[in-house]
Amino acid sequence: MCRLYGFRANQATKVECSLAYAQNALLSQSASDLGGVSHPDGWGIASYADGIPDITKRARAAFKDLYFGMTAERSHARTVVAHVRLATVGETFPENTQPFGHGRWVFAHNGTLRAFDALRSELERETDSDLLARRLGATDSEAAFLWLLSRMRRSGIDGSRPPEVGPLVDVVGSAIADLSRRSEAAGEAKPTRLNFILTDGEILLATRWRHSLHWIARQGVHDCEICGIPHIEGPGGADYSAIAVASEPITQEEWSKVPEGHILAVDRDIRATLHRI
DSSP: OEEEEEEEEEEEEEOHIIIIISTTOHHHHHHOOTTSOOOOSOEEEEEEETTEEEEEEESSOGGGOHHHHHHHHHOEEEEEEEEEEOOSSSOSOGGGOSOEEETTEEEEEESOOTTHHHHHHHHHHTSOHHHHTTOOSOOHHHHHHHHHHHHHHHTTOSSSSOOOHHHHHHHHHHHHHHHHHHHHHTTOOSOOOOEEEEEOSSOEEEEESSSOOEEEEEESOOOOTTTSSOOBSSOOGGGOEEEEEESSOOSSSOOEEOOTTEEEEEOTTOOEEEEEO
C-alpha cells in the first residue's frame, strides 16, 4: 500500500503546501495516514517542465528526509505526480521507488498486483522487448507500467501524436480489469488493488480499484489556506483551473470520492470526467 498525489492545472502552480505543509500533506501521510499506517519505504516527485518529466526519487522515508521538502519546494508546474511507498513487492531500493517514467509518460501505483510471482512471466512475454530492457527494479508496479505501455502502443497510443482521452481510458480500463481477472484466476484470495496515476503531462488518468481515492476541482485564484498566498505566477484570475487527486484528502476543502471501479480523466482543458471500468 502506498499514497498517491496527482495535479493538473492550466497554469504553472506551486504544490509545496499540498506535498509538505497541508493538514494531511503527503509528507504527513508518509509518517501516518488517516488509518494510522506509515509509508516509510521511499518517495518520489515528478513535475513537468517544457513537456518533459523531471523525476526525483529516494529510498528513504519522506518524513525523515529533508530532501523531500526541498524537492516539494521546487515543484512548480502544470502537472505533478507524487508518491510515498509502503513496500509490498521489491526491496527498499531507489530502483523500486515511484513514480516511474518513460519518455513523456509518468506512472504511479497504490496497491499490489496479487499473484505477481505467477503472473510475472506472462506479463514479461506481453511487454515489448525495448520496454522490458528499460526495467530497473523488481516491483509489480514497474512491470505493470511497462506492460501497460505495450498495450497502449498496440492500441495506437505510441507517441507519434498526442493521445485522446477516450482511447486512453479504454486501454487503461481494460488493462485494470484484465490484471484483476488474471490475479483471481491464479488463485489469489486477497484482492488485487490497482489505483494508478498515468499522465503524459497533458492528460492525467487516475484509477480507483479497491483502494481509496479522492479528487477536487479548483476554479479561480485564491490565497492558500495553509500559507496565505496564491501559488501561481502571473495574473491568474477566474480563468485559472486545477484538479488534484489523492489517496486521502490533503486539505480541509470539500474533496469528493472517486467511485469504486472508475477512472477519473483530466483532459488538456482541465475538464474532469468519470468513466466506469
